[in-house]
Amino acid sequence: MKKLLKILTALLLLVSLFTAAQPASVDASSKKVASGTVMKKIKKSGKLVVGMSADYPPLEFTKSVNGKNKYVGVDVELAKQIAKDLGVKLEIKNMDFDSLLVALETGKIDVIISGMTPTSERKKSIDFSKIYYAEKSDYFVISKTNKAKYTSTSSFKNKTVGAQTGSLQYTSLKKNASKYGIKVKGLAKISNLLMALKSGKVDAVLLGELNAKTYATNDSSLSLVKSSLSQAQMGNAVGVAKGQSDLVKAINKTINACQKKDLFNKKYIPAAAKAMKQASSKKSNSMSKYAGYFATGLGYTMIITVCSIIIGLILGVIFALMRLSKSKLLHAIAVCYIEFLRGTPQMVQIMFVYFGVGMLIKNLPALAAGIIAIGLNSGAYVAEDIRSGINSVDKGQTEAARSLGLSQAKTYRYVVFPQALKNIWPALGNEFITLTKDSSLVSTIGVGELMYETGLVQTATYRGVMPLCIAMCIYFVVTFILTRLLNYFERRMNLTSSRT
Known part of the structure; x- marks a missing residue:
């Protein structure tokens, strides 16, 4: 019980340190x-x-x-x-x-x-500056097949209407949802909202006048319904x-x-x-014209993956040994690090490193912030994999190595780690594959990896599904190749082990 209380106290201390580095409020951060x-x-x-x-x-x-x-x-x-x-x-x-x-x-x-x-x-x-462009009203973007069904704001009672999170339209929907009986769906990207509309996930999308009319003009499958939601239109x-x-x-x-x-x-x-x-x-939005986008995104994805794997392995070894250490301080630090990183969403960690830590380190690039955040997160999981691998090695092996005069460092290097690595290789492989896919999360801070570039293609071509299919195939090819490589090295380790 006392041990649990010490761990919880250390965790609370770590959280408080992170909170102290983070802006306490909007007003504080603005200063x-x-x-x-x-x-x-x-x-x-x-x-x-x-x-x-x-x-x-x-x-x-x-x-x-x-x-x-x-x-x-x-x-x-x-x-x-x-x-x-x-x-x-x-x-x-x-x-x-x-x-x-x-x-x-x-x-x-x-x-x-x-x-x-x-x-x-x-x-x-x-x-804010002065208003540079004022719009008169908002519009519901609907499928043209539902033109007769939806004619006014009241037509959307018990229907799902989407809007871009953080936008004035989203605020307007939330404010008037109960009055009109509208179910609100918020997404970060308008391209995803329109894809949700076409796939029937939402019944309408609320956009500003200029934006709505532009989409309707360029997409014959869409139609517009003028909104009467009470929201002052102040312009941009x-x-x-x-x-x-x-x-x-x-x-x-x-x-x-x-x-x-x-x-x-x-x-x-x-x-x-x-x-x-x-x-x-049709001539301009062919996917072949956007091959460079996907190639650029794949390049950044691989950079993030490789760098994060290296960081994760280094931190994993360090914190695994710290957690196995007889030093109570080192053990407590390792437990706090592992539990905190595994107990918080990776998206939050990425945002914190870029916006929070980035306030202390000037000009921290988004790519570097993304690599650091994913590497730190990976290190926590790799540490547990390595710890379990070390624990799986029979203690007699360690005792025999020490009795032969090997130092503790050499015992770990030549006896424990090789056997542990063989035992945890499948788990490490899964972590590396997961990390490759998790690299897509850094798109939220503007890093041009594969999902970021896919979003640009969606916006540029007004095609929602096809770019996603291409991105999904690219991810599959990358992870398939990685899986085959991991399986190859696993067979080599098993073959070497059987010979010895």
Whole structure:
């Protein structure tokens, strides 16, 4: 009982240390970006880092140009103009919409230009520019076959309506769900919402006017129903961290110039509509044209997998030996590490390393954060595999090695570890295969691995299922090859063991 209490106390201490490093609240995290520092950072680095969720045509989406990914849309053009007026280069970070606020508050991005509406809740966390484009209302996107069935908001009683998590439409649905008897379904990507609509998982998707009309125009199977949900339509603005008045002033100056020339209606929106029409044509959205996307994603997936396996093996050995150590302190540290990492979701760990630890380590790349998080998580599971393997070796083997004059280190190296490795090889193989698939989780922080690139293909081609099928086949081929390699080495170990 006392031992259990000590372990629980150590775990609570570890949790408190993680919590102390994490922003305590939205208000606290917003203070991490000091007043008046973002503009200086932009000028010093010579680039403007813009965060957006590039799945929201015609405001921001992707297009394949000569096999390479290109961000296009109204918001992209505005971002280019702001960067030009500031005299710096533009860098776009594509991530889930509901991750943008955290990224801005922690300094991962300089501004948000992603069709974001300046609601009172968001204003508590960040500042906004003036409205650069205002929409009159929202629309329900439905299947054209249900056009006669759904004619108004009240038609969706006891029906499931989807919206992008973190968006104004999602907030509106949640607010009015009980009034209209609507079941709300939130997903991070609009491409996934439309795929859910076409597969019958949701009955409608609530989108902003411009976004909804653009999808309906480019997809003949969709139709629109005007929403009457009570939600003030304030339009879209640029999000900026608190206390950056000089940056807000510069952005407003650019917006005023664009509005004065009516660039949004005369140039930006027509250009985005043209790009969407080209992307949605059968000639342009062939999967063969996006082979480079999948190849790039596979490359990053393999980098993450290999690096994470190395980190996981090193940490696994260290913490397995620490847990088997007679030192109470080392044992307690190992138990806390293993139990905490195995007891928390890997997605949360990835977000914590990137946004939380990233606040302490400036300019921590998303790829590095993803590798660290997955490697740390893998280390906890590998440690338990190795510990079980060491325990499976007969104690007589250790005693015999020590009686022959071998040191403890040499005993482990030449006697214990080889036998333990053979016993736990299948378990380690399963961990490596799982780790390969878990690498897809880092797409949430904008790492261009396979699932991230698959999402870009879905947005660019307006085809939801086919890119997923290709990604699934790629994952299968990779894991199948890995399985065969692991089985080969297992046979070699068994053959060597039988000879000795």
